[in-house]
Amino acid sequence: MAVCTGCSLLCEDIELALMTGAISKVKNLCRKGHGHFQSFSSDRTSPKINSQEVSLDQAIKKAAKILVEAKHPLLYGWSNSTLEAQRIGIDLAKKLGATIDDTSSFCQGLLMELVLAGRLPTCTLDDVRNFADTSVFWGADPSNSHPRHLSRFAYYPRGSKRQKSYEEERTCIVVDVRKSATAKLCSNYFKVPPGGDADFIASVIAVIEGKIPKFGDKKRMIELGTVLRKTEYGVIFPGVGLVYSLQGKIELLETLVSKLNEVTVIKVVPMVGHYNMRGFNQLLLDDTGFINGVSFKDGQAKHGPENSVIAAAKSCDAALVIGSDPLSSLPFGTAKSLANAPLIAIDPRRSLTTDAARVVIPSAMYGLEAGGSAIRMDGVRVEFEPILEADLLSDEQILARIMEEI
């Protein structure tokens, strides 16, 4: 059995047949996971300095030199690295007096902060499979983002207390600005306009309090309130759609969940994208008290928006990017700042970021060529072993080598 690191479900039931060092057959992978597993054979990186092929040693030494000479280095990525690599990354940031941030600062960080602080009640995905009778995908579309979520946990499986499953015992609700693939599967779809989630929450709260909702179709809002009130064990799965819509009003979700828990049991599991974003958040929180966006510049951990990748990309004089492609995923201005900074990219595969990097260090693919541990979206720790032999260093080994050089 292998573990798929294609998303934060970390599916542990992947069956593979290997032939002459390559994957010949796979079972249980979703389309996304299949693409992830197949990608090990395409667009792999090689050690480079200024686009010229060099030895791995030369690339690592050059990376260390760039970081040591920088006054404001940024270490970014981390959500696609193991806990072991993240641990060294945080220590490296301390040693350099660097800013460290991961992808959560512009996606699920606001919610994860509330979950890790215990301000939002949460549960495991195994609890969802065994007990949940209502799942609410809010600004989330697992059919595209976490393709096996519905089949393994939220809707289709026969859990210990939900043997009649989706046919009789489970309800799936989707709240979204568009009729997503998941919304087409579930009969309870509620449409909100972009930015309308705060009003939607206010209406749900009104219904629960026995008042007339001011927003949306009143009849349907009352229907939703009735379903939620009758729920025995409900789970809200917020996606980035909800986080982006609420932003500074994220406490409204906290209020809603608190109100719902006066009449039933409601948990929250953020739909984390990358396989170990939660791991990084937890490690940094344990170390510094903050889940992301931390500067160690003056020897102390300081957190603030100025230390998020969006801001730090503009002020840094060198950046190390690991397991991420910010030139593809971040706004043009941020991408442009990084593209023109002395950039070090540690990545198994070619990307816009590796193409722009002054130094490229190839790495092993986790779950395939390297093992380690990670925290699933629900907080469960998952260990995995490599399944292919590869003559490549893991992120953990590369970072350790950079540390030695420094």
Place this chain on the structure above:
Amino acid sequence: MEALVTIVTFGDIFQCEAEKKGRYSEDYKKFSAQIILDKQDMAGLGVKEGQNVLVKNHVGSIVVVAKASEDDPHPGLAIMVNSPWSNQLVRDDVCETSIPGFKRISAQVSPSVEDVTQISELFERMKAKGD
């Protein structure tokens, strides 16, 4: 002719799979460089399924393929897969939550005879010095 739209981005499993074949692959461009428009909006623009459109705002501009929405009418709302193309239009002057407006992009859409913007061109724009 020009239409003002709010673009909502989303993640697409087919684009994600294509990305694994490579950021520079034709499949990745096919699934990324497209905009889903309301049918009435397309009619108002005189644009048919598969034609190219210019999408621009004060941040940047791209040429992508227009696709007709199969959902209930949603005039003024357009949908794009999150990608380097959509990110050309996203502001990076963020509020204190540090979250850019990935899912609420204001832009103008108009018919275009230009070719679809290549990813190599997006890359060159990022590497270009100056504002």
